[in-house]
Amino acid sequence: MPDFSTLLTFFTALLVLEITPGPDMMLIIARGVGQGRKVAILTVVGNLFVAGPIQVALLVLGLASLLASYPSALSVLQVAGALYLLYLGGRLIRGSFGPHASSIARARPVSDWRAVREGAINSLTNPKSLLFMFTFLPLFVDPHAGPVWLQLLILGSIQKLIGIFSLGSVAMASGTVGHWLRRWPKLLVWQERFTGLVMVGLGLRLLFSGNLAQRH
Numbered sequence: 001m002p003d004f005s006t007l008l009t010f011f012t013a014l015l016v017l018e019i020t021p022g023p024d025m026m027l028i029i030a031r032g033v034g035q036g037r038k039v040a041i042l043t044v045v046g047n048l049f050v051a052g053p054i055q056v057a058l059l060v061l062g063l064a065s066l067l068a069s070y071p072s073a074l075s076v077l078q079v080a081g082a083l084y085l086l087y088l089g090g091r092l093i094r095g096s097f098g099p100h101a102s103s104i105a106r107a108r109p110v111s112d113w114r115a116v117r118e119g120a121i122n123s124l125t126n127p128k129s130l131l132f133m134f135t136f137l138p139l140f141v142d143p144h145a146g147p148v149w150l151q152l153l154i155l156g157s158i159q160k161l162i163g164i165f166s167l168g169s170v171a172m173a174s175g176t177v178g179h180w181l182r183r184w185p186k187l188l189v190w191q192e193r194f195t196g197l198v199m200v201g202l203g204l205r206l207l208f209s210g211n212l213a214q215r216h
Contacts, residue, residue, distance in 0.1 A: 010140045013132075014159055018166040023085055023126045023202055024119075025170055030092065030195040031115060032174025039115045040171035046119025048163050054124065056156035059133055060149050080125045082207035088118070089199030133159065 024047055032040030123129060133156060141151045 007140075010137075010155060010158075014162055018162060022129070023199075024123055024129065024167065026195065026199055026202065027088065027118065027122050028167055028171050029174045030088075030199070031110065032171050033178035033195070034092075035110045035115075036178055037172060037175025039110050039112075040175050041168065042112050042115035043119035043122075044164075044167045044171050046116035046121075047123040047167060048160050050116060050120035051123035052160040052163070055130070055133055056153065056160065059137070059156050060152050079207065082203045082205075084122065084125050085199050085203030086207075088122075089196040089201075089203060092196030092199065093193055 028040050028043050028047070031043045137155050137159070138152065140155055141148055145151065
């Protein structure tokens with residue numbers, strides 16, 4: 001088990017990660033504002049309880065070592081995440097110009113399964129989260145403090161548990177904003193366009209920013 005000073009440093013780094021907007025947070029905000037709290041929370045469920053165990057399991061099974069040996073693997077994940085963000089952002093923008101754009105929140109409902117699925121896919125292809133887990137998180141492991149796999153399991157699980165509070169709060173807040181915006185449908189349409197543009201911008205930035213692993 002890592003010592004107290006190591007855990008304190010880890011929590012500090014994790015706090016910075018969680019409060020920094022990224023692809024996961026943007027998707028949750030878009031779902032909360034456009035579809036309401038329930039869909040936003042289900043997106044968080046997919047993000048943390050579907051993708052989370054997969055990411056932690058891969059970490060424990062040695063994907064961190066694999067990525068260290070083959071940095072190009074992270075680049076592939078980065079491109080996949082960027083393309084997925086471009087797809088989601090483009091769909092939001094295109095839908096806002098549809099024949100029923102003024103009723104966008106009601107015309108394009110998101111099913112529970114779709115919300116969970118998109119949350120999971122977005123997290124699994126999110127370079128920000130993967131970079132932290134697979135290249136930064138292992139730095140907090142002390143081989144002399146116990147089994148490495150157990151330390152990775154504990155640290156990875158802590159990261160996902162913290163996400164319940166951070167992303168869950170974002171889901172609740174964005175759902176409240178969405179409820180307010182529904183009183184002005186035209187404003188909601190522009191919100192969809194703005195969120196879509198932000199997602200496209202994030203996707204382009206990830207696509208053309210180079211290898212994340214080489215910048216850290």
